Amino acid sequence: MSVYPHSHLFVGPSETxxxxxxxxxxxxTTTGDILHSTxxxxxxxxxxxxxxxxxxxxxxxxxxKYLITTAEDKMLKLWEIGxxxxxxxxxxxxxxxxxxFRADSQKLLxxxxxxxxxxxxxxxxxxxxxxxxxxxxxxxxxSSGQLILGHASPLNAFLLTSDEKYIxxxxxxxxxxxxxYPQGYNIEMYCLGHLKFVSAIHIPHxxxxxxxxxxGDPVLKIWDWxxxxxxxxxxxxxxxxxxxxxRALKRKRGEGEEGEEGEGKKRKKGKGKDKAKEETPDxxxxxxxxxxxxxxxxxxxxxxxxxxxxEKILVIHKIDxxxxxxxxxxxxxxxxxxxxxxxxxxxxxxxxxxxxxxxxLPVIDFSITGDGEIWVNLDAQxxxxxxxxxxxxxxxxxxxxxxxxxxxxxxxxxxVSALNTKSLLQATPEELKKLxxxxxxxxxxxxxxSEAAEATPEVAAGGEKAKSKKELGRLKNKTKVxxxxxxxxxxxxxxxxxxxxxxxxxxxxxxxxxxEAEVKKNEDVVMAES
Amino acid sequence: xAKRKRASQQEKTDSAQPPQTGLLPQxxxxxxxxxxxxxxxxxxxxxxxxxxxxxxxxxxxFAGTGKRPEFADVGCGFGGLLIALAPxxxxxxxxxxxxxxxxxxxxxDRIAALRVTAxxxxxxxxNSTTSSAxxxxxxxxxxxxxxxxxxxxxxxxxxxxxxxxxxxxxxxRKHKARIISPTLLAEYAYVLRPGGxxxxxxxxxxxxxxxxxxxxxxxxxxxxxxxTLRSEGKGPIVDAVxxxxxxxxxxxxxxxxKWLACFRRIEVPRQ
Numbered sequence: 001m002s003v004y005p006h007s008h009l010f011v012g013p014s015e016t017x018x019x020x021x022x023x024x025x026x027x028x029t030t031t032g033d034i035l036h037s038t039x040x041x042x043x044x045x046x047x048x049x050x051x052x053x054x055x056x057x058x059x060x061x062x063x064x065k066y067l068i069t070t071a072e073d074k075m076l077k078l079w080e081i082g083x084x085x086x087x088x089x090x091x092x093x094x095x096x097x098x099x100x101f102r103a104d105s106q107k108l109l110x111x112x113x114x115x116x117x118x119x120x121x122x123x124x125x126x127x128x129x130x131x132x133x134x135x136x137x138x139x140x141x142x143s144s145g146q147l148i149l150g151h152a153s154p155l156n157a158f159l160l161t162s163d164e165k166y167i168x169x170x171x172x173x174x175x176x177x178x179x180x181y182p183q184g185y186n187i188e189m190y191c192l193g194h195l196k197f198v199s200a201i202h203i204p205h206x207x208x209x210x211x212x213x214x215x216g217d218p219v220l221k222i223w224d225w226x227x228x229x230x231x232x233x234x235x236x237x238x239x240x241x242x243x244x245x246x247r248a249l250k251r252k253r254g255e256g257e258e259g260e261e262g263e264g265k266k267r268k269k270g271k272g273k274d275k276a277k278e279e280t281p282d283x284x285x286x287x288x289x290x291x292x293x294x295x296x297x298x299x300x301x302x303x304x305x306x307x308x309x310x311e312k313i314l315v316i317h318k319i320d321x322x323x324x325x326x327x328x329x330x331x332x333x334x335x336x337x338x339x340x341x342x343x344x345x346x347x348x349x350x351x352x353x354x355x356x357x358x359x360x361l362p363v364i365d366f367s368i369t370g371d372g373e374i375w376v377n378l379d380a381q382x383x384x385x386x387x388x389x390x391x392x393x394x395x396x397x398x399x400x401x402x403x404x405x406x407x408x409x410x411x412x413x414x415x416v417s418a419l420n421t422k423s424l425l426q427a428t429p430e431e432l433k434k435l436x437x438x439x440x441x442x443x444x445x446x447x448x449x450s451e452a453a454e455a456t457p458e459v460a461a462g463g464e465k466a467k468s469k470k471e472l473g474r475l476k477n478k479t480k481v482x483x484x485x486x487x488x489x490x491x492x493x494x495x496x497x498x499x500x501x502x503x504x505x506x507x508x509x510x511x512x513x514x515x516e517a518e519v520k521k522n523e524d525v526v527m528a529e530s
Numbered sequence: 531x532a533k534r535k536r537a538s539q540q541e542k543t544d545s546a547q548p549p550q551t552g553l554l555p556q557x558x559x560x561x562x563x564x565x566x567x568x569x570x571x572x573x574x575x576x577x578x579x580x581x582x583x584x585x586x587x588x589x590x591x592f593a594g595t596g597k598r599p600e601f602a603d604v605g606c607g608f609g610g611l612l613i614a615l616a617p618x619x620x621x622x623x624x625x626x627x628x629x630x631x632x633x634x635x636x637x638x639d640r641i642a643a644l645r646v647t648a649x650x651x652x653x654x655x656x657n658s659t660t661s662s663a664x665x666x667x668x669x670x671x672x673x674x675x676x677x678x679x680x681x682x683x684x685x686x687x688x689x690x691x692x693x694x695x696x697x698x699x700x701x702x703r704k705h706k707a708r709i710i711s712p713t714l715l716a717e718y719a720y721v722l723r724p725g726g727x728x729x730x731x732x733x734x735x736x737x738x739x740x741x742x743x744x745x746x747x748x749x750x751x752x753x754x755x756x757x758t759l760r761s762e763g764k765g766p767i768v769d770a771v772x773x774x775x776x777x778x779x780x781x782x783x784x785x786x787x788k789w790l791a792c793f794r795r796i797e798v799p800r801q
Contacts, residue, residue: 114706116713136743138711150713152568152676165800173677174578179716183801185749187720190680192579446571473559478639480553484646 002432003424006377006396007055011369012064015081016415019055020425021435022071026084032418036084039425045086052077054435061101068108070096076110076120076143088124090143097155103164109148111155115171117184118145149184151175156199156215156444162208168225170198172444176213178225189228193221197444202319204345206328214316214332216445235351236332237314239341245382246336246362247310248441313441318365321345324372324402331374333363336438340366340376340400342407357407359398364437373410374400379437395420553643557608560636565697566629568676568707576673580684588669589623599625602683602721603692604675604709607776609637611694612668613644614774618766619667622689625682626670634672641668676709679717686723690767693741695777698734710741712748719750722795727754727764729771730791733781738789751793759792768792 004020015035016027026036038049053072060067060081067079074095078087094112101108108120120143127144139147153173160167160181166188167181176191176198196216203211203225211225218237223230315335322329328345339356340363343349361378368374380394397419399410410416577583586593601619603611606626615624628634648664673682696709705711710730718728728751730741745751759768772778772788781788 136740138705138708138713138744147712149716150711152714175680177680180800183749183798185712185716185719186798187685187716189685190579190720192681195578470559470561473556474635474639477553477555477559477643481639481643481646484553 001426002381004427005364005379007364008058009367009375009377010060011375017060017067017081018419018423019058021054021427022050022052023425025423026081027418029415032414034423057096057099059099059101061105062103063105066105068099090124093140093142098158111158113154115151115153115155117148117158119148120145148182149179157201159201161203162205168201170201172197174198191223191225191228193230199444200316200319204321204328206323212319214319216314234349238351239354239356240334240337243337243339243356243358244312245338246438248313249310315440315444320368322368322372333366335440336362338362372401553647555636555639560632562630562632568674574674576678577681580682589666591666597623598687599623600688601690602688605696609640610775611692611770614770616665616668622667624668627673627675629674631672634670637670641665679721683721685720688721689723689726691718691722691728693730694771694775695732698737710744712744715748719795724795724797726795728793731771732789733786742791745793749798750796752796754792754794
């Protein structure tokens with residue numbers, strides 16, 4: 001029987017919260033006893049928990065008293081950890097991507113797919129009259145949150161600086177924005193230079209003027225975030241590459257992105273499902289969720305005549321830091337990789353300073369406790385269907401710490417063994433499939449120009465005749481302009497305008513393909529619509 | 531009264547433009563549907579940061595001066611405003627941004643042609659010396675300004691930002707795609723220097739109300755009326771905003787109203 005991996009883990013001084021699929025359990029940190037669990041809720045409440053679907057985002061406040069979660073249903077749930085009591089539940093306008101408490105626990109912050117940050121008071125006062133969107137409101141706001149700021153791209157990560165004077169937000173279109181908090185309308189600076197999406201940011205508490213960011217780029221970037229200056233880059237891809245176990249298919253053309261007219265609309269609805277389906281695990285040994293979906297995938301591909309191999313795709317999942325043995329260590333993980341990576345935070349750090357600790361199973365998440373331990377959640381179900389695996393390699397949680405500059409496993413604790421035994425919850429293959437643990441690998445990357453052009457040869461060919469007429473017209477004019485320039489040049493009146501004319505030519509060849517494709521693409525809204 | 535005044539101003543700006551010499555690109559070769567989805571992942575080329583832009587390829591005559599664009603026309607369409615303002619502020623660099631490929635291509639070809647025409651001494655207007663720098667200060671990029679404005683302009687680098695006859699996105703479901711929204715205003719305030727002006731104009735009353743309410747409600751902008759702008763010497767800009775764009779002329783031909791709303795970037799203290 002398969003079990004849910006632990007998706008989130010918050011180890012507190014006395015109570016520990018662990019989240020697995022839709023369920024939340026509270027364990028005693030010292031004994032590992034299960035104190036509360038949504039599994040033990042009475043029927044109605046348990047039904048509601050399961051109905052909400054797998055928990056996607058979760059955060060615990062500084063005092064370890066409160067927990068906020070969101071699942072698939074856009075409801076922000078506030079829990080009291082002691083007693084696991086649901087204090088409030090409020091509807092969010094868009095699918096959330098991240099949650100955080102303000103240090104005093106009095107504000108709950110959410111980031112979403114639409115690119116906005118909302119702030120909600122701790123105490124929820126439901127609106128008496130369902131607030132309707134009036135003609136002049138730019139944002140849906142079902143729970144009357146305070147709109148702090150917004151990007152025009154999905155937000156992947158955000159954080160408050162330790163003094164809570166600034167909020168740093170990172171999006172799918174490579175931006176890192178530094179805004180005042182709570183006056184988020186005042187943008188202090190941008191940290192620009194990423195060439196791919198940014199999915200993880202971190203400010204080390206020991207060096208709060210620095211920001212470390214990562215995403216789809218082969219490097220982590222280190223910024224002076226107040227000035228927006230890039231201070232340093234560390235190549236991480238070379239170190240990560242050998243551990244990239246889970247591969248993913250690139251999102252295909254026609255998968256929401258363009259698609260034939262009419263068909264495009266149908267596909268839009270099924271987009272979420274399609275995404276999950278696209279993922280096929282490594283080397284043709286499908287996990288529980290695999291075989292059926294993979295087969296479907298193949299026929300679809302055959303019909304399209306564009307076979308695609310699952311690829312290694314880099315998505316930095318999380319960056320954090322800890323102070324150990326008189327040194328500040330940066331710890332990071334990447335989606336679908338089996339190792340945890342560390343390097344000492346020092347001037348001129350290079351890729352040779354990065355160490356990898358291989359767990360043999362994909363790292364789902366990790367968290368660092370106050371006493372310098374790194375708790376690592378692993379996808380123990382991965383490949384386990386057809387591999388006879390030893391006890392050691394199927395652990396769902398392992399705990400590491402630094403000993404002589406190396407990561408070593410912490411000797412067994414009651415809590416760890418509880419997390420690896422009695423807190424594991426059974427799950428059906430369908431339920432596991434719904435988790436979509438590696439969805440980021442397909443949803444984060446964007447198309448590049450060349451791929452878009454390659455994928456639409458038929459469109460380009462079809463439009464050729466109509467085009468050439470326009471083309472000829474444009475060309476005629478340009479030739480005249482060129483001739484005129486030549487004359488001017490001859491009369492010694494030449495000036496630097498020549499590249500001006502070269503430029504359009506090169507740009508045009510690109511737009512040739514891009515153009516038609518775009519009109520199609522416009523049918524589809526890439527950002528979360530619901 | 532005010533209307534008539536504007537009409538006369540239009541003649542003035544019109545005559546400021548060089549006559550059609552046959553070198554200019556023709557619009558019919560650059561047709562494209564009027565709308566683009568700003569949220570889609572277009573196959574766009576955009577700079578990763580303003581520091582990576584080589585402005586000398588856009589403004590070759592200004593290479594080495596360290597000058598950067600100070601006017602930005604967001605959704606510049608066929609480029610009417612830029613072409614009208616270029617001779618009025620010959621030392622100010624201006625950049626148009628347009629998301630539609632064909633249209634941005636048209637503006638690019640138009641500027642290239644104008645530069646050649648204006649720089650030739652045997653031009654029919656005959657004023658060879660003063661026109662030599664004409665249109666060297668305007669350029670265009672194909673860009674999605676809703677997503678990538680800060681990729682082009684550094685903090686407080688602009689003095690004027692134009693939103694002329696933007697896509698009204700009539701359906702309330704589409705309001706989030708409007709170019710003026712509380713969250714996007716933060717980006718406009720970032721690129722605009724304190725004291726800088728946002729010019730908006732539209733022929734859609736509802737959109738005018740929308741832009742006015744959101745800009746007025748935004749902490750970093752305050753409304754500034756037309757008379758004040760004229761008294762500050764920005765009259766020619768206001769006139770160009772009213773009359774120089776292709777959209778604006780279309781509205782005039784159809785006898786529609788035009789609603790102007792301008793705002794000044796101000797600073798606020800920390801809470």
